[in-house]
Amino acid sequence: MTDIKSLNYDELVTYMAGLGEKKFRASQLYQWMHEKLADSFDECTNLSNALRQKLKETSEYVCLEPVRVQRSKLDGTEKYLFRLTDGNYVESVLMKYHHGNSVCISSQVGCRMGCRFCASTIGGLTRNLLPSEMLDQIYRIQTSIGERISNVVVMGTGEPLDNYDNLLRFIHILTEDGGIHISQRNLTVSTCGLVPRIYELAEEKLQMTLAVSLHAPNDEKRRELMPIANKYSIDELLAACHNYFDKTGRRITFEYSLVAGVNDSKENAQELAGRLKGLNCHVNLIPVNPVRERSFVRSTREAVENFKINLEKCGINVTIRREMGRDIDGACGQLRKRYMEKTESEK
Ligand code: SAH
Numbered sequence: 001m002t003d004i005k006s007l008n009y010d011e012l013v014t015y016m017a018g019l020g021e022k023k024f025r026a027s028q029l030y031q032w033m034h035e036k037l038a039d040s041f042d043e044c045t046n047l048s049n050a051l052r053q054k055l056k057e058t059s060e061y062v063c064l065e066p067v068r069v070q071r072s073k074l075d076g077t078e079k080y081l082f083r084l085t086d087g088n089y090v091e092s093v094l095m096k097y098h099h100g101n102s103v104c105i106s107s108q109v110g111c112r113m114g115c116r117f118c119a120s121t122i123g124g125l126t127r128n129l130l131p132s133e134m135l136d137q138i139y140r141i142q143t144s145i146g147e148r149i150s151n152v153v154v155m156g157t158g159e160p161l162d163n164y165d166n167l168l169r170f171i172h173i174l175t176e177d178g179g180i181h182i183s184q185r186n187l188t189v190s191t192c193g194l195v196p197r198i199y200e201l202a203e204e205k206l207q208m209t210l211a212v213s214l215h216a217p218n219d220e221k222r223r224e225l226m227p228i229a230n231k232y233s234i235d236e237l238l239a240a241c242h243n244y245f246d247k248t249g250r251r252i253t254f255e256y257s258l259v260a261g262v263n264d265s266k267e268n269a270q271e272l273a274g275r276l277k278g279l280n281c282h283v284n285l286i287p288v289n290p291v292r293e294r295s296f297v298r299s300t301r302e303a304v305e306n307f308k309i310n311l312e313k314c315g316i317n318v319t320i321r322r323e324m325g326r327d328i329d330g331a332c333g334q335l336r337k338r339y340m341e342k343t344e345s346e347k
Contacts, residue, residue: 004061006166034179060085062136074327103138107163134154134170174187209253212237212255273311285307
């Protein structure tokens, strides 16, 4: 069965030609899937019954089923838990900002990167998400709220660069003409720092923002928090970031989760600033979200403010991530995890 929503326009034309259909039929179907966000072939009313039947016999129309939606009373943030065709679950988050609606999507079921403070990695990696499954998280949310999604961040469960080919295909379908057409400038992909992939991605010359999860000013501390730091040093990672900026002209965002007593001191800020010097970048500070299974404690508000000031004194651009949806299941990956634990215990 062909995963039809993962085909780009040219591939869909070829596929439809194989079914004896003309190019304009492929255009109609592409529009149904990626612009009108139809939830099944049956919604594609300008395609004949016979054609819809043929499509059903030869391909699968991926459409995610929302099994739970949690809405924050504080800021309108919504967390969606989607069921995939094979019974796995992924979560996505809708954040409403003045400048538009932003959706944070997952790129894998689970994750194998093992970051110590992260809930998404606790059960390991189950599988990669298909391009269609990444797209449909956005499509279902846009359909559900009846408002346009203008920003997408790939910062949910999973390491997007560990699912590289599917990620690229997703980006092209998401941002090119003829579909939901989200601007590449409104897309952010976050990575824990798979260095060879960052070099590869730079060659794609995309206009999206690359966010790199750094979380520590030196290798020793980074290794305590992120196993990937055993594979690539911060020097190697920053060299890849310099290259990314040189090739794309896009400023890198560094994510830095502040853990009390671990990486939030004045010395840590100064050391970090020293390493980032000369790189066109921006640091996003995130007070770590406590995860039930982990013992990390978030830095105090004061420590976060001081860390920001200390970086700024060294000439670094810094923002503190605004916290959204605090009342609906804290850190990423927790909704899925809790839901699965609950259903397991009911078995
Ligand atoms: N694998 C990618 C994207 C998913 S994680 C990456 O590592 O960047 C998205 C961001 O949330 C990363 O910066 C990650 O380090 C951070 N994160 C994960 N768990 C967190 C927690 N409990 N508190 C704060 N930030 C967390």
